[in-house]
Amino acid sequence: MLTIKHLEAISLNVPFYCERVSRHMHRALTHGERVYVYRAELSNGIVGYGENLADESDNIERLIGQNPFAIMNDDSIGFGIQMSLFDAIGKVVDVPVYQLVGTKVREKCPISWWDIDMPPEDWVAEVEESVRRGYTSAKLKARPWRDIFAQVEAVGDAVPAEYRLDIDFNGFLRTADNAIPVLQRLDEHPNVAIYESPFYLGTDVAGAGRLQAAVQKRIVEHFNEACLHARCCGGFVVGGGITALRRTNALCASFEQPFWLQMVGTGITTAYAVHLGAVLSQAELPAITCHELWESDLLKNRLAVLDGTIQVSEAPGLGIEVDEAALAAYRVERTEPTPQQLFRESESTCRVHIPDANGGETVHDFTGEDVYYPAFSDGEYPGFVPGVWMEVV
16 A cells, blocks of 8 residues: 655745845745745655645654545645645656646646835836746735835836736725725726735625725635625635635635635745646636745746746646755754844834824834734724835834
């Protein structure tokens, strides 16, 4: 019987690809340089790779000696481990991963660039880099301590006319009434295509429906059945394990709702997302993997992005060759902090300048994003005021 002979979690610190990205990612409450690669070796010697930003080591002991075919669809084993088993099993039976999941519905899968909130000039540098790398869209984080109107205008001046901007508010507009004037103003910009989570739509599906009716561009929300049944938005953000994804896709198909796959990681995760996007019929919107953030995608051969899409591989497994030299170079002990963690332990002040009605401004100092993020989210400070800006001291 074929079994899992060895399963290893490899802890890595992979630096971001440039100083600009490091500076903003270190400040923000999001993922850092830590990546966990999962290497599954089967009893026949076949090796598969997976990846997650989370440590799934606690699952390893119970999986050793098990039949990989029997557990490959069990989402509880962990996203990265599940990915490694699909890669290995695809190699065993000599088929690409997508054939283990379902029937292919597209040859190329759309993918989008991703960035945390930045000043306009840094977003411009990022989207210009994205164009050089073959992208035709970017998902950008809108934050109430930045002037989203100035950011979008600057980016729009720097990209081709057909380039699309997906603006992610992470709920910071708080209510439909707050969101309507902001989104209606952004509607006027030709590059804007999607608004993600202006507020958390599932908390007020009636308001969400009113908001979608009041704006021209598509609104998407992290998948939840309340919004699906209320038909109060134009699509969803979807992630998770294979079994959950199949169910979500079936539900979205029954309501004719598209989604994008959101699963963050390097080139390993991106290859996996392409295989899933090849068979999930509703994965029509550009996937988000954020893999361009890091200086290495951990692959020997880069996944080519052409006209905003990646070709589905027909090679066995994930169809990639993991760069073992890169794994060795970036490998660290689990206890070793990331550069992002070290930055947060240093002394710094996040200073937000908010213009007032009299031509002046109020200045607010915060020790970090763990303080100002919930404060703005709770409405303690005015949000998305034209001219607002942040500096890190």
